[in-house]
Amino acid sequence: MKTFGAFLLFLSSLLKRGESPRILFNRTIDEAILIGIDSVFIVAVVSTFIGAVTCVQISYNLTNALIPRSTIGFMVREMTILELAPTITSIVLAGKVGSSIAGGLGTMRITEQVDALEVMGINSASYLVLPKILAAFLVFPMLVITAMFLSIMGGYLAGSLSGALSGQEYITGLRSDFISWNITFALIKSLVFAFLVAAISSYQGYFTEGGALEVGRASTKAVTNSVIAILIADFVCAQLLL
Amino acid sequence: MIEIHNIHKTFNGTKVLDGISGNFESGKMNMLLGASGTGKSVLLKCIVGLVKPDLGSITYDGRIFANNKLDIKQEIRRKIGMLFQGSALFDSMTVSENVEFPLRMLSDMNRTDRLDRVQFCLKRVGLENAGNKMPSELSGGMKKRVGIARAIAPHCTYLFCDEPNSGLDPLTAITIDELIKEITLEYDITTIVVTHDMNSVLEYGDNVMFLYKGKKLWEGHSSTIMDTNVKELNDFIFSNRLMRDAKKVEQIEEEERQEEERHEEEQNRSDR
Numbered sequence: 001m002k003t004f005g006a007f008l009l010f011l012s013s014l015l016k017r018g019e020s021p022r023i024l025f026n027r028t029i030d031e032a033i034l035i036g037i038d039s040v041f042i043v044a045v046v047s048t049f050i051g052a053v054t055c056v057q058i059s060y061n062l063t064n065a066l067i068p069r070s071t072i073g074f075m076v077r078e079m080t081i082l083e084l085a086p087t088i089t090s091i092v093l094a095g096k097v098g099s100s101i102a103g104g105l106g107t108m109r110i111t112e113q114v115d116a117l118e119v120m121g122i123n124s125a126s127y128l129v130l131p132k133i134l135a136a137f138l139v140f141p142m143l144v145i146t147a148m149f150l151s152i153m154g155g156y157l158a159g160s161l162s163g164a165l166s167g168q169e170y171i172t173g174l175r176s177d178f179i180s181w182n183i184t185f186a187l188i189k190s191l192v193f194a195f196l197v198a199a200i201s202s203y204q205g206y207f208t209e210g211g212a213l214e215v216g217r218a219s220t221k222a223v224t225n226s227v228i229a230i231l232i233a234d235f236v237c238a239q240l241l242l
Numbered sequence: 243m244i245e246i247h248n249i250h251k252t253f254n255g256t257k258v259l260d261g262i263s264g265n266f267e268s269g270k271m272n273m274l275l276g277a278s279g280t281g282k283s284v285l286l287k288c289i290v291g292l293v294k295p296d297l298g299s300i301t302y303d304g305r306i307f308a309n310n311k312l313d314i315k316q317e318i319r320r321k322i323g324m325l326f327q328g329s330a331l332f333d334s335m336t337v338s339e340n341v342e343f344p345l346r347m348l349s350d351m352n353r354t355d356r357l358d359r360v361q362f363c364l365k366r367v368g369l370e371n372a373g374n375k376m377p378s379e380l381s382g383g384m385k386k387r388v389g390i391a392r393a394i395a396p397h398c399t400y401l402f403c404d405e406p407n408s409g410l411d412p413l414t415a416i417t418i419d420e421l422i423k424e425i426t427l428e429y430d431i432t433t434i435v436v437t438h439d440m441n442s443v444l445e446y447g448d449n450v451m452f453l454y455k456g457k458k459l460w461e462g463h464s465s466t467i468m469d470t471n472v473k474e475l476n477d478f479i480f481s482n483r484l485m486r487d488a489k490k491v492e493q494i495e496e497e498e499r500q501e502e503e504r505h506e507e508e509q510n511r512s513d514r
Contacts, residue, residue, distance in 0.1 A: 017312070023347070112330040119290050119402075120344050121319035 010203050014130045017123040024131060031135035035097050039143060046092050047147035050084050051076060051154030059164035069165040073173020076155035078182070085148040086186045087234050090140065090193035094226035098201035101132055102222035105205025106215035114206070129202040133195060140194035141187050148186070189237050196229040243267055244400065244432055249288055249298035251281075258284050259295070260456040266449070268399075268432040271423055273443050273464065276453035277478055282436045283327075283404055285453070289434065290322055290402055291315060302400065320348050323393025323431075325403040325422075329385035331377040337364070337388050338373035344396045363391040367421060383414035387421065394425060401426065403435040407442060415439070419446045440479055443467065452478070468492070 018024065058072045105128060108114050117124040152174065159165045165173075201222035208218045244266040251259040258281045266272040274282045287293040289300055291307065300307045302318050331340050341360045345351055351359065364370050367387040377385060386406060393401055403422055407415030423446045426433040437443060443450055447464035454474045462470075468489070470476065479485055 017316070019347070107333075111328055111333075112326045113332055115287075115292050116324065116326060116330040116332075118292055119319065119322055119324045120348060120396075121316045121322075122347055 006207075007199075007203050010125065010206065011199060013123070013125045014133070016126065018126045018130065019122070023127075024134075027127070027131035028134045028138070031131045032138050034100075035093075035132075035135050036139040036142065039093055039096055039139075040146070042092060042096060043089055043143050043147050044150050047085060047089065047151040048154035050088060051080060051151030051156075052158035054079055054084065054151075055155035055158045055170075056162060056164065059159065059162070068169070068173075070169045070173035070176065072159060072165050073155070073170035074176050075173075076170075077152060077174050077178075080148055080151040080155070081182045081186050083234075085151055086144050086189040086193065087230065089144050089147040090190065090197060090230050091227055093140065093143065093193075094197045094201075094230060095223050097136070098197050098222045098226045099219040101198065101201040102205035102208075102219045103215055105129070105202060106208035106218040109206065109208045110211060110215060125206060129199075129206065132202055133198040136194035136198035137191060140190045140197075144186060144190040148183075185237070185241050188241065189234065192233050192237060193230050196233060197226045200226045200229055243303060244289065244434070245299075245301045246285075246289060247299045249285065249300070250296045251284055251288060251293065252296055258456050259288065262298075262453070262456075262458050264451050264458065264461060266432055266434050269427060269430040270433070270448035271426055271446050272432070272434045273447040273450045274434060274436045274453065275438065275443055275450055275478075277438060280453045281456040282438075282453055286402055286404055286434065286436050290324060291319065320396065321399040323396070323398030323401045325386065325389040325393050325401070325406050327404045327408055329377070329382075329389040331380075331385055331388055331392070333377055335377075336373065337369065337375050337377070337380070340377070340388060341391045341395050344392065348396055359395060360391075363395045364388075366394070366425075367391045383410050383418065386410070386418050390418075390421060390425065394429070397429075399431060401431045401433045403433065405436055405438070407437070407439055412441075415442070416445075422446070440482075440485060454478075 019027075055072060055076050058075050059069075062069075062072060105114075108128070114124045114128070117127060156167060156170050159170050160167050204218045204222040204225065205215075208214050245264075246266075247263045249259050249262045250257075262281075262285060274285060276282045284293060288295045288298075289307075302321075305314065305318060307315060307318050331337075332343065335343065338357075338360050341363050342356050345356045345359060349356075360373070361370065364373055367390050369384060369387055369391065372380065372384065372388075377388070380388065401422070406422060407418050410418065419442050422433060422435065425431065435442070435447075443464050444467070450460075450462060450464050450467055451458055452460040452467075452472070452475050460467075460470055460472045460475050467475070467479065480489055
């Protein structure tokens, strides 16, 4: 509870003595480039293969001749949009972006760069952390949409190449019983996960004390806590929004 | 002038600062002297507002700093320049960007004026050609000089230096001390230097405050520090052989001088 209270105080400190909108905008764009561009490759690889594997495994389990093969396309779409794209992408980003945020802030803290900002009269939390959270809000949904597309494409390629189903059957499955709210739900989840990853990782990094060992520990803790928070939030979102 | 009164600070039940008071004059090198772990850096951090004292007051030219309204603290903070022990340069920025940073964040100067000021400050510390380098490409001494340039860029009134010559070779250490002294005199800045280097204290220090186990044990001008009879301060000053030898030489010279005077006196008496 004490840690949670400290976390809430940390979040409230982000909104005090903020920098000018111009500086905030520029910093947010810089952070978005760092978080986004650097993560596209890993998100693309993971989502494509997850889509492919999902398709192959559903095909393997779907042995009943009464169920049409197009169901595979339908199931890949539903699993991808509802769960795999937002959640797996966010978990991957928690590992990549979260550790980078915590490590970067932790290093700044132990090398007194954070103190240097404070001495200048700059709210270091607002200057360093707020743009990261805003950038995550901007970038996570984009990466999740990319992941959805690539995952479905991965399923299409895997299904066609393995002969599990034809391309036509896959597309028929994709187009059947589409509920647009699922996309909205996935994007809402991506925003929640973006906040959790950026805020938790920043909190861990910002309050690092000690030396290089503690920076490593902060990074590990940032990833672990972010992943746990994502999974809990995933359940809560599913309960509340579906 | 900076005045501190009755500063107390405790960390996890351990008293780190125990009722420290004193004045730090402008245009002077005010030295905070003491062994490691005596609370010098904590006191400095209390003065600049990085650590909140449990008790006591800090005033900058008569304006209360600690426990004051945020905007007044901000106003004072904008007149503060600080050189950190590890320089604390921003890794992701070039040398020029580091020096420009406080101007960009805190002043209304346009880009041309900012760049002129950056060039002036870098020239002042002898690094006019290093503007495009990254901090990782600089030596320890160069980093300290960039740190000084960044501190003075926004026309600071108060300069704080946390062990400015630690980790540097003796020659570079002297260069940094000289630079701080010159800047202090040139701009009439109130400078506080945390150090445990006796060479810095004797060569460049004006007012010295000696801390021991969180308490102020001695305060005075650097020229009188060798004559003190405070045991802890003497132990600290003469803990290295060079200082002990210097003291012995001084004592021998003093004895010789007294002997000469006595001899002269006797001769005068016999002449009469």
